[in-house]
Structure formats: structure tokens, C-alpha cells
Amino acid sequence: MIKNPIIYCLKxxxxxxxxxxxQFAIEADKPIFFVYIYESSEDWSPGAxxxxxxxxxxxxIKTDLEDLNAKLYFFSGSAIEILPKLAAEVQCDxxxxxxxxxxxxLNQDRKLLGLLNDRNIDLKISQGNVLFRPGxxxxxxxxxxxxxxxFYKACHKKGFPSQLIEKPKSLLTFNYKGDSISFExxxxxxxxxWIKGLKAQWKPGEKNANKLLKKYTTAGLFQYSExxxxxNLDSTSHxxxxxxxxxxxxxxxxxxxxxxxxxxPTLELESENIIRQLVWREFACHILVSYPFTxxxxxxxxxxxxxxxxxxxxLIAAWQQGKTGYPLIDAGMRELWATGYMHNRVRMVVAxxxxxxxxxxWKQGALWFWDTLVDADLAQNxxxxxxxxGCGVDAAPYFRIFNPVTQSKKFDxxxxxxxxxxxxxxxxxxxxIHAPWEAPKHILEAACVNxxxxxxxxxxDLKATRERALMxxxxx
DNA sequence: TTTTGAGTTGTTCGA
DNA sequence: GTCGAACAACTCAAA
Numbered sequence: 166m167i168k169n170p171i172i173y174c175l176k177x178x179x180x181x182x183x184x185x186x187x188q189f190a191i192e193a194d195k196p197i198f199f200v201y202i203y204e205s206s207e208d209w210s211p212g213a214x215x216x217x218x219x220x221x222x223x224x225x226i227k228t229d230l231e232d233l234n235a236k237l238y239f240f241s242g243s244a245i246e247i248l249p250k251l252a253a254e255v256q257c258d259x260x261x262x263x264x265x266x267x268x269x270x271l272n273q274d275r276k277l278l279g280l281l282n283d284r285n286i287d288l289k290i291s292q293g294n295v296l297f298r299p300g301x302x303x304x305x306x307x308x309x310x311x312x313x314x315x316f317y318k319a320c321h322k323k324g325f326p327s328q329l330i331e332k333p334k335s336l337l338t339f340n341y342k343g344d345s346i347s348f349e350x351x352x353x354x355x356x357x358x359w360i361k362g363l364k365a366q367w368k369p370g371e372k373n374a375n376k377l378l379k380k381y382t383t384a385g386l387f388q389y390s391e392x393x394x395x396x397n398l399d400s401t402s403h404x405x406x407x408x409x410x411x412x413x414x415x416x417x418x419x420x421x422x423x424x425x426x427x428x429x430p431t432l433e434l435e436s437e438n439i440i441r442q443l444v445w446r447e448f449a450c451h452i453l454v455s456y457p458f459t460x461x462x463x464x465x466x467x468x469x470x471x472x473x474x475x476x477x478x479x480l481i482a483a484w485q486q487g488k489t490g491y492p493l494i495d496a497g498m499r500e501l502w503a504t505g506y507m508h509n510r511v512r513m514v515v516a517x518x519x520x521x522x523x524x525x526x527w528k529q530g531a532l533w534f535w536d537t538l539v540d541a542d543l544a545q546n547x548x549x550x551x552x553x554x555g556c557g558v559d560a561a562p563y564f565r566i567f568n569p570v571t572q573s574k575k576f577d578x579x580x581x582x583x584x585x586x587x588x589x590x591x592x593x594x595x596x597x598i599h600a601p602w603e604a605p606k607h608i609l610e611a612a613c614v615n616x617x618x619x620x621x622x623x624x625x626d627l628k629a630t631r632e633r634a635l636m637x638x639x640x641x
Numbered sequence: 642t643t644t645t646g647a648g649t650t651g652t653t654c655g656a
Numbered sequence: 657g658t659c660g661a662a663c664a665a666c667t668c669a670a671a
Contacts, residue, residue, distance in 0.1 A: 655661095
């Protein structure tokens, strides 16, 4: 029996390319014991849509590893218990994995380092799926940036890493004879019929991530800057879920974006704009590492006493189900339910509606997104919900309350997006599709829309709730 | 230490 | 229809 393997524990780095943890394992020149531990802790363990994605992605990397004659072993429980036990069992003194920057994961890293150190086991935690290590981008006062633009400039000054690591050609693998569970036993996929929608929409896995990236970068970046705000135009990259699970590295995205920006000067600006979005991802991660409480508590302390409602079952349910009576909101929420995704601009509009018109606590919205988005990411979800609610970094002025009708007219003027997700409004003319309750009776009849029956009446009054929100925010 | 300018994504109103 | 101003005050970052 071959002894002394190195344990490589897969986390959110489900890829073979650009994988520094895997590279470390290979360079250790020992048989590699590939391990995946599914941990479902109490707080912020993966939501249903994320579990579906994770299931597909694990299946994908399992197959990719098998192509290299390597086997991936699955476990369920706490890494704190399982890793030391496995190490002892196979007489291994080296463990490697890539860092996950969620607060609980970082706590676990600290505990494991101590625990393994006592047993003379070397734990190497490589930089996770970020361009810049959290804590490495600091202002002149050596503090973490709390404003995006200076952070972005500082990233530029530092220079974007874009070095790539090729896929390993062969692996020295380890066969584990002990007890592990089967992939199916992880039981990740929720037994709900809605996963059909996810299946139809998404192809998880590293190979698909790379295909998508190449397609996106060669198709001229889809005129990103010009079209990004229009939910019916497919101009965004859809890389977010792949990035979250580490099926692609941000370095590789930077590499291709920079390349195309250099080759085609007309695309330089587009390329830069998309890199800017990737930096937002970094920003959120750096903020969460420094302010781990922001998953549950407001970044700005003064908002602790803000009178958000924790429950309003009727409103929350209508919002979740896309039955608020506001077509753009409903279209967005139905897109989310059907596909595990929502266009960025619509995310802001529905979030503003819930937290400002509805005065519902932003965490209620964050939890729903967490459960239903395939790209749910703790750092980004927390930061962005707080941004919309006005209690986060780069706080929005209190008067910035999105009007779902105005936004709809501006960014879905032809009502294409609304018609796709609210087909019961299909026959309404453009003039009334953004606000059906304003349509004269004969128009509604001609369009076969019986308001309150086929499509709900508006659940709240925009003007009144806007005034209310302005008052409450002003009184802070 | 103090000062200065800036801060992702908006809406409404009135000229 | 288009455009600019007003909608607070505060914090951050750099000079």
C-alpha cells in the first residue's frame, strides 16, 4: 500500500485550471487523496438553488478527475472532525485546500490550523477564488477601503493578476480503502419540481464555464456598457455562479478580457467595464472579511434601530411569488423562481421595493435570494442588499427609491421582459404594460386581463409608501 | 490636523 | 419631451 498521501480537500474551487491548491498538491509529489466534505452548518449553509448547482458541479469535477484516473471521495459532516481523522488513518502529514472567505469558514480555518499543528500536520490554505487577497488592498492609512471607487483605483495600481495555470496532464492518485459515502448520499438536490427550470437554463461545470467565457469574449462582449441595464437583452456574462463555486478563476476572465481589449481597441472600454464588475466582487469579499457581522447586521451601526418589519406574510409572499401587481417586480421574481437568476437591474428594483416601499428588513430579502439564486454568494448578497437598503457601504442617499414603473418604462420600454415572465399581460399595449391598473376598462377587456383575477391589483400604493419611506429614513 | 472633494445603479418637479 | 435642480447630511480618502 502506498503511504503518506497529501489530502487535497475541494471547496469552492471545483476546477482543474488555475488551481493553485491543486498545483501545490501536485508539487508535493505524493499520491493525492481527493476529498470533498459537505458541511451544512446552521447559518448560511447553501440554499436550495446552490445545492442543485453544487450537485452538478461536483458530478462534473468527479468525472474530470476520473479522466485523469483519480477518484474523488465524499464525506458529510464537519471538516474539523473529518480531516484530522482521515489524516491519521492514511498517515498523511500534509493537507491543502483553497480558502473560502465566508466568516464561518475563516473561523474553521483558524481552528483547523491549531488542531493540525498540534499533530504535526501541515495545513496549506491557498488563496481562494479572488484576484487580490483580502487585506492586501489598503488605503494610505492602512485601512480597508469602504468606498468602491478608491478601492478600484488601488486595484489598478496594484495590477490585475492574469497568470494562468494549465490543467494537469496526469495525477498521482490515492486509493482510499476506508469509509466514505457515495456521491448520491450527499443528497444535495432538493426534491422539488422547480429544479427543472434550473436544468433547462444552466450547464454547470468547468468545461461549460470555459465555453461560456470564450463565447462571451469572442462575441464582442455583447455591447455590455450599452445594453447591460436592459433585462430583455442578454448582454451580461452569466459567469457569476461559476465564479462562486470556483469553476472558473477570475484570473482567467481577466486574461481573456484584457486580451480582447488589447486586440480590438473598440472593445477596450467594454473590457474595462466588465473588469470593474469583477472588482465589485473583490470589494464585497474584502468587506465581508473585515466586517463579518454584515451578513446579519447593518454595516452602519445607526441602522440597528431602523424600524424594518421582520414579517409581513402577505407582502413577503406576494413578492416571492411575483404577485405584487407591479409587472417589472413580478417578472423579476418569476425569473428568479424559474431560472435561479435575475437580471442585475431588476434585482435592485425588487430589493428597493421590498425594503423601501415595503419597509421589510433587508435580511428577509437576502434569505430569499440566498435560497433561490444559483449564484448566491454571501459577500455579494449581504453587501448588495445592504446597499439597496441604505445601511451598507457606499450608502445610497435616503431618497434613492426605485420606482418600479419608471424603471420599467426606462429599461423595458417594449415590455419584452415583462411579457416573457408575465404572459397574462401579453396582449396589453406597451403604453399600459408597465402599470396595468391605469389602463381603461376596454383596453383591459381587449387584452383579456381581469385585474384582481388574472393579474393582481397593486399590493401597495407606490406614492404613499415612497413618502413613508422618505419620512422614516429622514428621521434617522 | 484640517480641509476638500467625492461618493454604482434615482425620482420628481417645474421651467 | 427634455433638462437641471433639489432632495441631507455624512463618511471616506487623500492632499
